Amino acid sequence: MKARTASVLAMALLTSPVRTQVWFYDHSLNSGYRYNAGNGDADGGSTDFGSNRGLQEGQVITALGPLIDTVEASYLQYSDGNSQVWIELFDSSGSTLIASSGLTTAYKTYFTDDVFGMRGVTYHANVVLGGLHAGSDYMIAMQVVGPSWAYIARDVNGVEGSYGRDYSHFGYSGGYGTTEWTSMGDLGFGEGMTILRVGST
Numbered sequence: 001m002k003a004r005t006a007s008v009l010a011m012a013l014l015t016s017p018v019r020t021q022v023w024f025y026d027h028s029l030n031s032g033y034r035y036n037a038g039n040g041d042a043d044g045g046s047t048d049f050g051s052n053r054g055l056q057e058g059q060v061i062t063a064l065g066p067l068i069d070t071v072e073a074s075y076l077q078y079s080d081g082n083s084q085v086w087i088e089l090f091d092s093s094g095s096t097l098i099a100s101s102g103l104t105t106a107y108k109t110y111f112t113d114d115v116f117g118m119r120g121v122t123y124h125a126n127v128v129l130g131g132l133h134a135g136s137d138y139m140i141a142m143q144v145v146g147p148s149w150a151y152i153a154r155d156v157n158g159v160e161g162s163y164g165r166d167y168s169h170f171g172y173s174g175g176y177g178t179t180e181w182t183s184m185g186d187l188g189f190g191e192g193m194t195i196l197r198v199g200s201t
Helices: 002-015
Strands: 019-023 037-039 042-044 053-062 067-077 084-091 097-105 107-112 119-129 137-145 150-154 162-166 195-198
Touching (some): 042 150, 119 137
Parallel strands (some): 042 137
Antiparallel strands (some): 019 195, 037 150, 053 162, 067 119, 067 150, 084 097
């Protein structure tokens, strides 16, 4: 009976789809990386500056399986925003939308920002974004709802594949000067860093 149970468990593990979990930036001291910049992905600013801007940042990833079930991003904020985010999955060029979470609630944890002296917030969103092919590249974006300005914490010495554009799900104007997905390097902000992890949430 024990051998049969082990066999069934092994088969379940082999047939379970590999899911891609995306960390936009892993700020932990044990990660081996350290952020030194923050750009993009804000949809707010009214509380801090009396105006709203829609900025969105995307990161190219390589899918490890057919699903994305967790997206996390570490942000630097002037003040604490709410817990709502909007996550989108595109083809690698950002021209074709493949899946969207719509407006969804994430849970937040906090970290100490001793680089810029801002509020460090990590948004954890559980989603089901499907239709991926393992080994193929895609662009994923998480946009945080205001009212605070929010910037993804990034290491500009990281791998290439970070893009930005003026965009808002709520009608606010932009600030990058481009409505097309443009390499953060071309915008003068350097490139980003994506940490991939695989497994169940």
